[in-house]
Amino acid sequence: xxxxxxxxxxxxxxxxxxxxxxxxxxxxxxxxxxxxxxxxxxxxxxxxxxxxxxxxxxxxxxxxxxxxxxxxxxxxxxxxxxxxxxxxxxxxxxxxxxxxxxxxxxxxxxxxxxxxxxxxxxxxxxxxxxxxxxxxxxxxxxxxxxxxxxxxxxxxxxxxxxxxxxxxxxxxxxxxxxxxxxxxxxxxxxxxxxxxxxxxxxxxxxxxxxxxxxxxxxxxxxxxxxxxxxxxxxxxxxxxxxxxxxxxxxxxxxxxxxxxxxxxxxxxxxxxxxxxxxxxxxxxxxxxxxxxxxxxxxxxxxxxxxxxxxxxxxxxxxxxxxxxxxxxxxxxxxxxxxxxxxxxxxxxxxxxxxxxxxxxxxxxxxxxxxxxxxxxxxxxxxxxxxxxxxxxxxxxxxxxxxxxxxxxxxxxxx
Ligand SMILES: Cc1cc2nc3c(=O)[nH]c(=O)nc-3n(C[C@H](O)[C@H](O)[C@H](O)COP(=O)(O)OP(=O)(O)OC[C@H]3O[C@@H](n4cnc5c(N)ncnc54)[C@H](O)[C@@H]3O)c2cc1C
Numbered sequence: 001x002x003x004x005x006x007x008x009x010x011x012x013x014x015x016x017x018x019x020x021x022x023x024x025x026x027x028x029x030x031x032x033x034x035x036x037x038x039x040x041x042x043x044x045x046x047x048x049x050x051x052x053x054x055x056x057x058x059x060x061x062x063x064x065x066x067x068x069x070x071x072x073x074x075x076x077x078x079x080x081x082x083x084x085x086x087x088x089x090x091x092x093x094x095x096x097x098x099x100x101x102x103x104x105x106x107x108x109x110x111x112x113x114x115x116x117x118x119x120x121x122x123x124x125x126x127x128x129x130x131x132x133x134x135x136x137x138x139x140x141x142x143x144x145x146x147x148x149x150x151x152x153x154x155x156x157x158x159x160x161x162x163x164x165x166x167x168x169x170x171x172x173x174x175x176x177x178x179x180x181x182x183x184x185x186x187x188x189x190x191x192x193x194x195x196x197x198x199x200x201x202x203x204x205x206x207x208x209x210x211x212x213x214x215x216x217x218x219x220x221x222x223x224x225x226x227x228x229x230x231x232x233x234x235x236x237x238x239x240x241x242x243x244x245x246x247x248x249x250x251x252x253x254x255x256x257x258x259x260x261x262x263x264x265x266x267x268x269x270x271x272x273x274x275x276x277x278x279x280x281x282x283x284x285x286x287x288x289x290x291x292x293x294x295x296x297x298x299x300x301x302x303x304x305x306x307x308x309x310x311x312x313x314x315x316x317x318x319x320x321x322x323x324x325x326x327x328x329x330x331x332x333x334x335x336x337x338x339x340x341x342x343x344x345x346x347x348x349x350x351x352x353x354x355x356x357x358x359x360x361x362x363x364x365x366x367x368x369x370x371x372x373x374x375x376x377x378x379x380x381x382x383x384x385x386x387x388x389x390x391x392x393x394x395x396x397x398x399x400x401x402x403x404x405x406x407x408x409x410x411x412x413x414x
Contacts, residue, residue, distance in 0.1 A: 004105070005029070005031055005105045005106055005307075005308055006031040006032065006105055007031060007032045007034070007102070007103050007104050007105050007106075008024060008029070008031060008032070008033050008034070008104060008105065008106045008107075008108070008307065008308075009033075009034045009035075009036065009084075009094050009102050009103075009104035009106075009107050009108070010033065010034070010035040010036070010107075010108045010110055011036050011084040011087075011094060011107065011108065011109055011110060011111055011245055012035075012036070012037060012084075012108075012109065012110035012111040012112055012242070012274070012276075013035045013036065013037025013039065013042070013043050013078060013080060013110075014037070014039075014043055014044075014046075014110060014112050014274065014296070015043060015044075015045050015046070015064065015274065015293065015296040015297060015300070016110040016112070016273045016274025016275070016296040016297075016299070016300035017035050017037070017043060017108070017110035017274075017300070018035070018043035018064045018065070019064075019296065019297045019300040019301055019304075020108050020110060020273060020300040020301070020303065020304040020307075021033050021035055021071070021074065021076045021304075022065075022074065022301075023300065023301040023304035023305060024304045024307070024308065025074050025075070025076075027304065027305055027308060027310075029308050031105075032077065033074075033075070033076045033077065034076075034077040034078075034079065034102045034104075035071070035076055035077070035078050035079065036079045036082065036083070036084045036094065036096055036100075036102070037078070037079070037080045037081075037082075038081070038082060038083035038084075038097075039080065039081070039133060039134075040080055040081040041061075041063070041080065041134060042063050042064070042065075042069075042070075042071070042078065042080065043063065043064045043065075044061055044062065044063050044064055044134065045062070045064055045293060046132070046133075046293075047293055048061070048062060048137075049131060049132075049133070049134065049136065049137040050131060050137070050158055050161035050162055050165070051161060051165075051323055053134070053137040053138075053141065054137060054140065054141050054144065054161075054162070054165035054166075054169075055165065056141075057141055057142065057144075057145045059141075061134050061137075079096060079100060079102075081098075082096045082097050082098040082100065083096065083097045084096055084111075084245050085097050085244070085245070085248075086245075086248050087107065087245055087248050087249050089249055089250075089267055089268075089270070092104050092105065092107075092269075094107065094245075104269075105269065106269050106270075106271065106307045106308070107269065107270045107271070108270075108271050108272065108273060108300075108303065108304070108307060109245060109246055109257055109265070109270065109271070109272040109273075109276060110272070110273055110274050110276070110300065111241075111242040111243070111244075111245060111246075111274075111276050112241075112242055112274055112275040112276055112296075113239035113240060113241050113242055113275040113276065113289075113291065114132060114239060114240060114242050115130035115131075115132050115235065115236075115237075115238075115239055115240075116237050116238045116239055116240050117130075117235070118153060118212060118235045118237060120211075120212045120213055120214055120215075121153075121212060121214075121215055121220075121233060121235065124214060124215040125215060125216060125217040126215035126216065126217060126218075126219070126220065126230060126232075126233055127143075127231060127232045127233065128215075128232075128233045128235060129232065129233070129234055129235070130234070130235055130236070131158055131162055131234060131236060132239075140162065140165075140166075140232075140234060141165075141169075143166075143171070143231065143232045144165060144166050144169035144170075144171055145169070146231075147169070147170050147171055147172075148171055148231035148232050149171065149172045149229055149230050149231045149232075150163075150166045150171050150172070150173050150174075150230065150231070150232050150233075150234060151173075151174050151175075151176060151220045151228050151230040151232070151233045151234075152166075152173065152174070152175045152176070152233070152234045152235075152236060153175075153176045153212055153220075153233060153234070153235045153236065153237060154175075154176075154177065154235060154236035154237040154238070155175050155176075155177030155179070155181075155182035155183065155184075155206070155208075156182075156183060156185060156236055156237075156238065157183065157186075157320075157322045158236040159175060159234065159236030160175070160182065160183070160195065160199065160322070160324055161322060161323065161324060162234050162236065163175050163199060163204050164199070164202070164323075164324045164325055167199065167202040167203055167204050168202065168325075172203070173203070173204045173205070174204070174205045174206070174207065174228050174230075175199070175204060175205070175206050175207070176206075176207045176210060176211075176212060176220070176222065176228070177206065177207070177208050177209075178209065178210065178211045179208070179209070180208050180209055181193070181196070181208065182195055182196050182206075183195060185238075185336075186331060186335060186336065187329075187331070187335060187365065188335055188336075188340055188353060188355075188365070190340075190342075190346055190353065191329065191353070191365060191367070194327070194346075194349070194367070195324060195327065195329075198324060198325050198327060199324070199325075202325060207222065207224070207226065207228070209224070210222040210223050210224040210226070211223045212233075215230075215233070218230070218231075220233055239275070239291060241253055241255070241256045241257065241275070241276045241278075241289060242276060243256070243257055243276065246265070246272070246276075249265075249267050249270065250267070251265055251266060251267060251270075255278050255287075255289065256276055256277060256278030256287075256289040257272040257276050257277055257278060258278045258287065259271070259272050259273075259277045259278065259279050259303075261279070261280065261313035261314060261315060262302075262303070262306040262310075262311060262312070262313060262314070263277065263299065263302065263303030263306055263307075263314065264306070271303050271306065271307050272303075273296075273299045273300040273302075273303040273304075274295065274296040274299065274300055275289060275290070275291045275295075275296065276289070277289065277290075277299065279299070279314075281317070281318065281334070282315065282317070282383065283317050283318070283333035283334040283362045283363060283380065284334045284362075288318075290318045291320075292318055292319060292320040293320065294316070294318075294319045294320065295316070295318060295319075298314065298316055299314050299316070302314035315381075316381060317332055317333045317377070317380045317381055318331075318332065318333065318334075319331070319332040319333075319373075319377055326349070326368075327349065327367060327368065328367070328368055328370060329365065329366070329367055330365065330366045330370060330373040331363070331364070331365045332363060332364050332365075332373065332376055332377045332380050333355065333361075333362050333363035333364060333380045334355065334362050334363045335353070335355050335363040335364075335365055336355075336363075338355035338356055338357050338362055338363060339355070339356045339357070340353050340354065340355055340356075341353070341354040341356060341388070341391050341392050343372070343391070343394065344369070344394070349367060349368055350367060350368040350369055351366075351367055351369065352364060352365065352366045352367070352369050352372045352373075352376065353365045353366075354376070354391055356388065356391075359385050359388070360383075360385060361376075361379060361380055361384070361385070361386065361391075362380070363380070364376035364377070364379075364380060372398060375398035375399060375401070375402050376398065378402050379398070379401050379402060384401060386401040
């Protein structure tokens with residue numbers, strides 16, 4: 001007989017955890033919800049940490065919901081400032097670092113990720129920081145206000161958004177990237193060059209193909225023998241899943257916590273959503289962790305419904321954006337190793353790039369073309385196969401492809 005669901009525990013009070021709690025109530029769940037978060041704050045969204053919060057020394061932190069005590073209105077018990085450290089899957093109890101214990105009928109792991117550490121700088125004499133939480137953002141913007149000499153390790157999205165804020169704030173900024181170009185993990189080379197030029201125009205310097213080997217109190221030492229003067233190093237070399245709790249349950253966690261399309265882990269009645277979840281991606285053709293705002297929200301909402309009896313599969317293609325200077329770049333699906341079709345003039349700062357593998361559109365990227373992205377996301381999500389010739393034609397209106405897709409969907413339902 002199906003077990004009655006009276007208690008739901010959410011480990012991790014970030015974006016996915018908060019959206020899941022909200023969705024449970026929106027779906028009519030009347031039992032107890034406890035959300036456990038190791039940060040001392042109510043849930044907040046992280047994109048602001050490398051954008052709005054770095055624009056001025058007193059830019060406020062926006063919580064996911066206002067007022068701050070939204071959880072009380074929703075009837076969610078929020079335990080902040082303590083980590084969920086253990087879980088007894090047989091007795092169905094989660095224990096916290098401060099000695100609390102919380103029974104559950106369903107458990108959601110929404111523990112996100114933490115920054116990958118750069119061992120070469122651990123314990124060294126130089127100021128080193130990462131950018132994952134509100135305290136990190138406040139620390140970094142103090143350095144911007146002080147016009148520090150800043151070295152950023154990692155030419156990915158987070159590092160470059162931080163570089164942008166620091167350069168705009170008048171700091172001397174050097175970015176160290178071990179690859180031969182920026183953003184190599186998710187972007188085609190064309191975009192890497194555009195972004196690098198934009199940064200150079202704002203005074204940012206780059207060192208490519210080098211890694212950090214150590215530090216002095218005033219500089220970062222590189223594998224190519226150079227010493228880069230610095231007051232602060234910000235490391236942005238990716239993240240690793242926060243899987244300690246999942247590990248206590250015996251779940252493999254090296255690449256993330258594996259889930260099926262409904263968000264179920266291999267452990268009975270234990271689900272996972274957000275950055276920590278390792279989920280199948282049709283566009284990539286393999287399971288991936290999706291480290292995006294949209295996934296933290298939408299996957300969490302879908303999984304919450306499944307925790308209380310739903311069976312809806314979550315298959316949204318990954319989508320994220322980055323803002324750097326006057327560039328808004330958005331990416332959907334998978335942009336790596338594909339045939340690219342440019343729409344618009346790639347030498348301009350307003351165009352789109354579509355990634356094709358055979359007849360399948362597996363990804364799309366827009367530069368200052370958010371309206372195109374809205375269409376492209378719908379086409380990718382529907383797994384539509386627009387004609388390549390149409391896409392290559394500069395006059396082709398993407399709305400036509402969306403309409404064809406929608407009509408095909410209606411046909412399928414009839
Ligand atoms: C600086 C920055 C900028 C970003 N900008 C963008 C952007 O522009 N666009 C975009 O699409 N995405 C962006 N992202 C990514 C996006 O914010 C993440 O994908 C999203 O926050 C993931 O949500 P989550 O709830 O899965 O994880 P998190 O937000 O990491 O929340 C997980 C929470 O769980 C806590 N936790 C971990 N383990 C435990 C435990 N055992 N017990 C209790 N609590 C625990 C963590 O401390 C954290 O508070 C950005 C991320 C960062 C860091």
